[in-house]
Amino acid sequence: MAKEVKTTCPYCGVGCGVIASVADDGAVSVRGDPDHPANFGRLCSKGSALAETIDLDGRLLEPEVNGKKVGWDRALDLVARRFSETIAGHGPDSVAFYLSGQLLTEDYYVANKLMKGFIGSANIDTNSRLCMASSVAGHRRAFGSDTVPGTYEDLELADVVILVGSNLVWCHPVLAQRLAAAKEARPEMKIVLVDPRRTMTADLADLHLAIRPDSDAALFNGLLGILNHPDCLEEHPNSPVGNSPHLDRDFIENHTCGFEEALAAAGCPDLDEIAHATGLNVRELSDFYSLFLKNEKTVTVYSQGVNQSEIGTDKVNSIINCHLATGRIGKPGMGPFSVTGQPNAMGGREVGGLANMLAAHMAIENPEHLEIVQGFWNSPTISSTPGLKAVDLFKAVKSGKIKALWIMATNPVDSMPEADDVKAAIVACPFVVVSDVLEKTDTLELAHVKLPAAAWGEKDGTVTNSERRISRQRPFLPLPGSAHPDWWIVTEVARRMGFASAFDYDGPAEIFAEHSRLSAYRNNGDRDFDIGAYAEIDRQAYDGLQPFQWPQRAGEVSETKRFFADGAFYTADGRARFVPVSGKVPDRHDPDYPFTLNTGRVRDHWHTMTRTGKAARLSSHMAEPFAELHPDDASVLGIAPAELVRLISSRGEVIVRALVTDRQQPGSIFVPMHWTDQFASKGRIDALVKARTDPYSGQPASKNARVRAERFAASAYAFAILAEKPNTIPADYWALARCNGGFRVEIATSGDAPDWSSLLQDWCKNPDAEMLSYRDSHSGEERFALFAGAKLLGAIFVARNPVAVSRSWAVEQLETPHEDTRQRFAVIAGRAGADQPDKGPIVCSCFGVGASQIVRAAGSGCHNVETIGKSLKAGTNCGSCRAEIRSILQAQLPIAAE
Template sequence: MKLSEQSFIQSAATVRTTCPYCGVGCGVNASMGKDGTLAIAGDADHPASRGRLCVKGSALGETVGMQGRLLAPMLRDADGDGGGALREATWDEALDKVAAGFQRIIAEHGPDAVALYVSGQLLTEDYYVANKFMKGYVGSANIDTNSRLCMSSAVAGHKRAFGEDVVPGCYEDFELADMIVLVGSNAAWCHPTLYQRIARAKEARPHLKIVVIDPRRTATCDIADLHLPLKPGADVALFNGLLAYLAQQNRLDAAFVAGHTTGLDDALAAAGQGGNLLEVARACRIDPQLLRQFYEWFAATDKVVTAFTMGVNQSSSGADKVNAIINCHLATGRIGKPGMGPFSLTGQPNAMGGREVGGLANMLAAHMDLDNPDQRAALQGFWQAPRMAERPGLKAVDLFQAIEAGKVKAVWIMATNPLVSMPDADQARRALAKCELVVASDIALGTDTNAVSHVLLPALGWGEKDGTVTNSERCISRQRGFLSAPGAARPDWHIICDVARRMGYAGFDFTAPHEIFDEHARLSAWQNGTPGQRRRLFDIGGLAGMTRAAYDALAPLQWPVLAGAAASLAAQGEEQEAAREAAQEADASTRLFGDGMFSFPDGRARFVATVARAPANLPDGDYPLVLNTGRVRDQWHTMTRTGKSPRLAEHVPEPFVDMHPQDALLWGVKAGELARVVSGWGSVVARVQHGGGIARGSVFMPIHWSAQTASDARVGAVVNPAVDPVSGEPEFKHTPVRLEPFGVNWYGFILSRSELPLLEAAHWTRIQGADFIRYELAGRKPFADAAGWGRALLGVAPHEHGAADDEGADWIEAEDRNGGVYRAAHLVDGRIEACLFVSRRQDLPARAWLAGMFAKERLAPADRMGLLSGRAREQGVDAGPTVCSCFGVGRKTIEIAIRQHGCKDAAAVTACVKAGGNCGSCIPEIRAILAEARAVEN
């Protein structure tokens, strides 16, 4: 996109940076054209992605414009319940209000009466300063992060098993493995470039076995040799059964277990020595033959990588699920060696960096333990902090409950939108409405959370801010700024330091991010490995002492990086590749635990006895279905960024509820119609679909829609707030719900160049188009006076039928009263401004060809007739629903290519129409279309 609305620093050189989305951590090359167009490409030299980007990363240039940006500090003078108006303020006024408010509340109620709620979207330097501010100077551990909602069970599992939060492997292991087990991971959509790396490895080595363990049949199953559609929540039973099976078959590594672990007997006792496969299959609701196949393959294959993500972590027994997986790897010695090991796939771009600096309420910086008094004292001495938090703070769900209860009276929210993303999100709304002081640092002005905040602080976004992130394989990469700060926006670390200094705290005199990174690196080596204490594996002391130039040139590298050649070479200005190689030679390890030494004082790993237990809330007569939540391929979090991209909007434009057709029949809802999903905590409305990959008794909904993008689709409002007792991670994958028909009298859609109030609609979804906004709507109020009703809906001033609103304006319409169909368009000087299509049925015109009308400066007479008839004037112009977002290829285009050119595989389709030729995320869908075509032929 052109950045004419934003000033920017333009350089002839391409800027190497890192994608701000998932935890794969792909390298990005960003360059500015002479016409102000931002070009985005993959960085072929980045070790995580080797030049590949998914469609979200490829579309980054479409998401950096100023539309909807928060550009100045703002204050709400009345209560933060939405009743008071916001007004623009100076930075001094806003910062003084935050500092004074925190100081007053701390003085009156103590340090635990204030809190920070931060995000995996922050850079490590931001995270570090926030943690230092809260734990070392305020003196409370009430700082938690939205990573609590996605990765804290992995953290807990790692610490219980290894003594430290460490991912032992690296991405190369996926290419070296002989078997990859993907558990609760739709990697094809959620970690696309890594998934494509696995797919290429499978293609090169067909004997590589891929097992997908997931209640849904997702796009990831496209390359699977075996899919185990286990009962939601049954992961512990499955892996306990595997552990028992391995013991029965004498496939344990006795030498490794004896020399490097402890606790196997208790873990086996908890798993059940009998290992009755039929009982396990019944508990997991899996075909016994499929289960046996998986167990036999795992037992017979040395090089196994078991990768897990939200389907494992987001559970009231998430930590036990993680440890049940790790137990199987420890028992067979399959850890720390090429092509094997448990692998936590991180959700957010810097969830790992946040964990390194103690961003969770129960951790300290540099992997120190909050409950260890010696490490607390060491950190306090290093920081020269006036006070240190002495006990764990409130985890996310507990934090918002404490806010509602009045125990926490001030909260500062950074780079996240908890009123959408939290479970029981309406409770979070009630909490913030009662809070004395709610501060939000954000890049977006219009969010659910900002609507109830007292102070809004404009932060820098991707492309503007400067710092580091750490991906799933412990690779530290630079996120470099190449756009100047818009408006009055500032870096998050800078804002925190400003508040800290106003509160009288020393130690926050940083002037640039490299200074923060240097302190972070020095701390990682501080008193690390003193006599009687095992070394913490997180150590990047070799990167301490870098100049600003060396920091700016820092190449991606994995930790640990001990003192050695890395920093000196970087300081001498060596080229990136040379610096990277030197760093890896300077004791930076690709894999950890290969020597059998773990982070506990005795050097031994721990087996954790895990017992299969039911989820916290079970279906009953009122709520007999189980709701599972997750992501869609082309969107990220609450769409404040990806929602700006027209091409990302087309693949899944509306919130949906996916369910089995028989369940839909039972509940009286139909595919394509709207239904209300109701739990004991709230409800949402979405369009019913039958994706074909979900079992009876379960439904699935995506998480992305907010109050700005849909009338009633905040899925967090439905999700139950049960949490894992160890990790505090919520149960996003198992909420009992029921469905109710959402009756309407009409369905419709609008394409408009301007925002509309939609007062006549009972339900709507907002979708960003290239030259317009698209609204999908439904309503209950009959449109008896069609002309007046249509004008009101489009915001056009009421005039007599056919009259111009002003000089050069036209209103054209067509109505079939008997058929319940109405169409209207508003034109100015022959250029379409808005159009409306309504029907009592869902047989509405295709949207794609209508979108093309908005690219025209003036409509031809045939175009006007097409608008009224609801049909394109040219045959074949409707490409159908988008399949390939990278190239904008629709389903009908692919179907035509298959028929006309005889395409037999995805490669042939790519050769014909380009679909699948960039990031490859759509290849599973292309293969499904090919399979349907073959079925029709037969």
């Protein structure tokens, strides 16, 4: 009988509940937990494919020192000794930890405790700095604490939902599903998307405001001015100036300060000036502002497009200012809402995982908080000044200031801006430790000590999602090899450094209980984070812990809570702060680098693909890095669809596939952040991004870098399917992806091409295999296939232009028996027979449905997404492909009308 375990998805900050089923033969399947209040059984494409990512292929299973496998005692002794010696010789600030939102709260807690309370340095930061630090800074400036006021339910209760810099449909698909369901139930609900790109989320929106990059603050400053001067809108010609009915004067006067200063900074609204700053037209502005004025129940959801900016914190506060001015905060269906990028970014923030914070949401610059934390930990020292934030931390590594570095569960060689400099810094560092789950990542390869950590499915602890809901992540698989949980690794090092009594934990339940006690320690309601109800939790209660939302103070009944409806902010005087914000858009024009580079995520991949790269279906939609650029720009550059484009900045260059689309603004280019040296020859896009940071949050500006673009002059293109992974790919450009039955590879060369048939034979490693070939000297096409009996070992298709072979059909051939000659020649022909209709490019990865199937279904009478779902199942699971399905159907309408 299958064993079922309720756990939590390890991807985005939605924090979906997952039920993992382990059959008697060890096979694992996953489904959404219908009882979890974050997702109510829904899962996205990534969550649905979790069972396909848990194999041990490529796992790091033993500790290694300088490339040699060693026992845990030797590895841990070395780490403790080298850190202790470095601290003794150069001081506590000569060492650093760099953590990850992939860690569980218990892992984060002990790492923060060791660094800040016992080593005595605050040089501990996290990759959450790259995604949510501006929200943290904005919250703290406005509320006095890093508090998310609302809940997911507010998105469903609102009459207007404004999505700012958030591709919710692809990056937080389950929230997008909840929002779409709410709109279907209440069609009068309005959704506004504020984003320079026409992402798939625009399909959900009633109004898309394609603003200029980084003009968000100008847009919301304009809104603040309009709230005070609604007469500036045509629909309100007679409203009294300075006595606007849209401002909540009681809330402003009783619960805030700084309103007049914020108004003065915003200036008297002039729609023409705002239009010039934002790139919008007056009609669009008027429509947007009118929606906000008319609808009290308004939620503003914002994400990386707001945060990842050199003015990210000001953007956050420009949004919060508008909600404070109208009292639309902490009430059902109202409030600013930051949706986090990583599964436990919030948990990391709760335990002080950022360099400028203390545990339990306390402030490192507050002497009373320092005394509280040090007293609770009974620690010999505590860092009293903020440590180095991520960008500065790696600069300090490069300069030699930091001499020992421990990286946990993250891949900064790919994810940090100026990634090549980060790589060089790590190479130059005298002592580098990396804890991770895979034996090959671009960062792990640089480590002196490699420590095998537990992966999802093996981890035991808690995570906190974007609505402050804490959920258990429970193990359902045994620890493989010598792998151990991160909390265990950290505490073992702490013990060896002489701090055994403070790190004497038997398991994560004890750590969670201590974390809970600290949150309540000397907390009389003057701090937002309090989960004192769990201060005495034991292992049995911890194992059965149900999802709950904080605060959960001792003696209180568990319930869903919102903050700030009645004021009571966490500032010294209990009042929220309006923050004066300049709406000036940073001018980054550079004639040498005329394009704005925007980086971000795709639908089915996650961060640097260490997990999603294992699942074949998650690569079926987007299998290689690409640059999304407008047709006008492509035309000027002489780049045809599917050709390759070289992007160059002052920091480096990449070569990626050109995706020509009018969803992109002229002058802007979007490239996903996921590809690494493990999956592509030159796809590490963050190597191009300059390390410009927000002055308050330290968050890098990953959405507005400067590049130039040029056509990559390929002399030959190739596409290969292989049963085994190739060791080397001799080409200027390549991109590797797992597929059912093996691997698929995109290739391009600019000089002399290799001998393709010999290359295929080298890859397939079977000298007795039967080779079929086709050459056309006129067109330049070459095709080769190798068979061992009925099994296809590999095939390669070569052309002077991008290879016109159906990828979905080709990869199916790796799992198809080829008994007779006709079947084998079909592989060389590169197309299916009449009895094997081609799927076309995969659109729905959940069910493997391709564009050609959707087109055929449309021709058979399926003219909307719902009927496509009934016919093909496409769009009926995670729903994140529904916009794409709709665009395919719309393209068929003119054909149907002829």
